[in-house]
Structures are given as structure tokens and as C-alpha cells.
Amino acid sequence: MLALTENVTEIVKKLAEEVPAINGLRIAAEPDGQSLSVSPADQAASGDQVLEQDGATVYVDETASVMLADKILDGGVDAEGNIQFALGDQA
Incomplete structure (x- = not known):
């Protein structure tokens, strides 16, 4: 199952606090079956x-959950406030 880093849980919680219509993030496979969208x-x-995890909610579609079963999602916010995500292998 996909794991989340502390960075990602903090980003998701902050988004949910700042925008009431957002409860979490959704990761979905693109129609090409190779790419993911967040x-x-x-x-x-x-x-x-x-x-x-730790108060953050992430929804993963069926196809993406298979692709991400052994991955960990990390993220950060750059100087302009843009959120960036990265995938790594679980240890």
C-alpha cells in the first residue's frame, strides 16, 4: 500500500484547513495507464x-493503487508556493 511521508501529510492537512471544499488529495491513473495525476x-x-495518516486523507483510484503499492509519496512547497510531489520505493 502507498505510504505517505510527514511532508505530504502536513501539505494535505494544510490544504484541507485553508480550503473548506477540500477534504484531501486524489491520485488517479491517466488514460495512458503510465502517468498519474494529483x-x-x-x-x-x-x-x-x-x-x-496523521490526520491527512488521500484517495487513490484502483489502477493507481496497483501502480503505487510499493511506493512512498513525498512532497514539498517551493519558494513560489507551488506544491511538488515525488515517488520513491518503500524500504
């Missing part, structure tokens, strides 16, 4: 895996 979400879509 977007704010207010709820899970049908078939989504729901990850709750």
Missing part, C-alpha cells in the same frame, strides 16, 4: 482506496 478532492470516488 488533484484536490472532497471525497473518494467509487472504488478508491482511502489512506488516512
Whole structure:
């Protein structure tokens, strides 16, 4: 199952606090089956895996959950306030 770093949980919690319509993030596979998208979400879509960690919620669609089963999601905010995410292998 996808794991989240402390950085990501803090980013997700901050987004949810600042924008009431957002409850978490959703990770979905793109139609090409190779790429992933990350977007704010207010709820899970049908078939989504729901990850709750340290007060943060991330929804992962079925295809993406298979692709990310052995991954860890990290993230950060750059100087302009843009959120960036990176995937790594779980130890």
C-alpha cells in the first residue's frame, strides 16, 4: 500500500484547513495507464482506496493503487508556493 511521508501529510492537512471544499488529495491513473495525476478532492470516488495518516486523507483510484503499492509519496512547497510531489520505493 502507498505510504505517505510527514511532508505530504502536513501539505494535505494544510490544504484541507485553508480550503473548506477540500477534504484531501486524489491520485488517479491517466488514460495512458503510465502517468498519474494529483488533484484536490472532497471525497473518494467509487472504488478508491482511502489512506488516512496523521490526520491527512488521500484517495487513490484502483489502477493507481496497483501502480503505487510499493511506493512512498513525498512532497514539498517551493519558494513560489507551488506544491511538488515525488515517488520513491518503500524500504
